[in-house]
Amino acid sequence: MTATTRALPDLVGGADTHADTIHVAAIDRLGQDLGDTEFPTTAAGYEAALAFLSALGTVTVLGVEGSSSYGAGLAHAARSAGIEVREVTRPDRAHRRRRGKSDSIDAYEAARATLSGRADAAAKLQRIEAIRALHNSRRSAVKAGTAAMNQIHQMLTNSPDTVRERYRRLAGKALVNALAGSRPAVCSDPVARAVLTALKALAKRHQFLSGQAEELARQLRELTRVANPHLLSLRGVGSNTAAALLITAGANPSRLHSESSFAALCGAAPVPASSGRTTRHRLSRGGDRRANHALHTIALVRMSNDARTRDYVNAQRHKGRNDPEILRMLKRAIAREVFRSLTRDLAPPQLADLRPLRQSKNITLTAAAAAMHTYITKITRTEKGTFPDYDLAQRYRTWLQAA
Template sequence: MVTVGIDAHKNTHTLVAVNENGKRIGEITVDARPKGHEALLSWLRDLDDVTVAVEDCRHLTRRLEADLLIAGHRVVRVHTRLMAGMRRGARERGKSDPIDAEAVARVALREDNLPTAVLAGPSRDIKLFSDHRKLLVEQRTGLQAKLRWFLHELDPELCVPSRGMRRFCVLESLATELAEKPGAVAEIARDMLSDILALTHRINAIERQLSAIVRVEYPALLQVPGMGVLGAAMIVGETAGVTRFRNKDCFARFNGTAPIPVWSSNKVRVRLSRGGNRRINTCLHMAAVTQLRLGDEGAAYFAKQIDAGKTRTEAFRLLRRRISDRAFAALRADAQLHANEPTMTVVAITLTPKRATGVQAQAAA
């Protein structure tokens, strides 16, 4: 058996092959271009029973991983801290591309249950759309905050509803108010209003695309009480494949809902985990809040914990962990449902507005 470690960079990839004892038996450096990938695959064909390990830097290795997977190789990912620890314990001193690649290979030879790379599927599309939507919402929020100050300067009595600048009727009303006002402040405000309108159309279009993908690919996750399309999309994108978690406890540790033990002697105590993926944790928190507001099974579970002597904070944390377990089971069910289906999903975002508005007409004029 041969294990090949890859140290990936923007312009070059360095490969080092080691045998089952960890001894280096081969080395090659290729360009990080299609021709270099062809040379790399040709070099791997001369090796028997190959496992390829790459440092987990997916912004650099995604194209390489795809070529390796299409060629039929098994690819595992090695976390940077594991590779760094192996390098420090090596006999060869220093840091170079071959040293790093050899460290990656030896970690893959030593460690079991490393994450396995797969071809990109719907989950990556969902993450890309979700992250892009988040960026657009942040841009819109910054413009809305600045516009409110300009509106206050132009007319202190002009009332804009809270969160109203995401509604087309409010934007049209503001456009009418600003249409006849002279001066630089009013002109900048009209430009900001036009930008907010354009961003809102794009955000709504992305939300429609996310809804279309999530409802088809992850129906079980949407059945979790309190879980909406945007929350489900964020969980799917950040999870990056539920099969890499052995059980619900590993998933809970990943998202920060598993408590951390802080006890000695015979008195068992735990504290809140401040780590984990905070975006998934936020989605689980909002699902818990929604369950309490709707008064369904989540509210009954919360009341049961209060009756058992838990504080409201402890009961809420237990509810959030319960939703984490439900989400994990739903993700497993959805993964099993689509196990035999094609993994590639192509989705095009249509940014054409559904209807023309007064703001658009004024912007065109």
């Protein structure tokens, strides 16, 4: 008679992650400790960690603390191996005072949080982290470029007359290009030469940062289009605002279970501010401020460019509501649209038929732009889908079909 092989139990894994090491632990379905050990944060270390857990049983789920930072490599390796990965938040201080702290304790605690359901959020995807990296890098480039431009204007104000009079009538890109192409060495006055040298350095810095921001914005636009093309089709949503909303949603997947929770996450939920005979709500001051700023930007774009939004704003003003109240209502409505786009995997409107339809009827871009009361470049970008205007696309298609 041959001996039967004992089946390995199902287990839940946990990982405490650091810059150079990861500590993994395993527990069974009853919460009993099965084993733990430490591995380096290398590809071989991640493979060895998963092999260690698999030797103890069948890994059903792995809880990782810091799945978007120190634990990103382990989370990616686990997903590639077909293991479900959960995001584990850091235990509160009161719990740590009771249980103590060590890498082994934290790894077991990550596993128990996953088993109990306290860690129920999916691990953050590397695609969202890529968007976060590009978004943050672009923001810093734009901020540094603005600081350089402010320095240029301040320095020109205090510069010698020969320098100030030469450049005072220029502004924006023309000023930067003129300063970047200047020749400080020809100035006979040493003070003017030094100031112009500094201005030239600032102008070249601004040019470099502007080019860097444009390249990062291009890459960010491609990633956001892949991540959620429908989000970019919403009125007033650009690659920058879409990136901010995708980052907020990707970092907080457990808070996307309803429209109201997402609105609260973005600081767009109504907060009661009534007193006496006055019944009103105010803007929320909580939530993710970058997501709130993205909703604010979208609302401002719609207020200036969208006819339906302008009509709505005028109607609310006639009812006696002020601009902050109207903005709050707009942001809440936009949050509802964004939530549907983030959670329903909607397809964006199709644009590929516009160019063939126009060419089949021998209509030039000039004639199309004149009929749509817009620029040729806007028609071209909408046809190609590079910077599409989806409202224009709908009107454009209707006009082409009737032409």
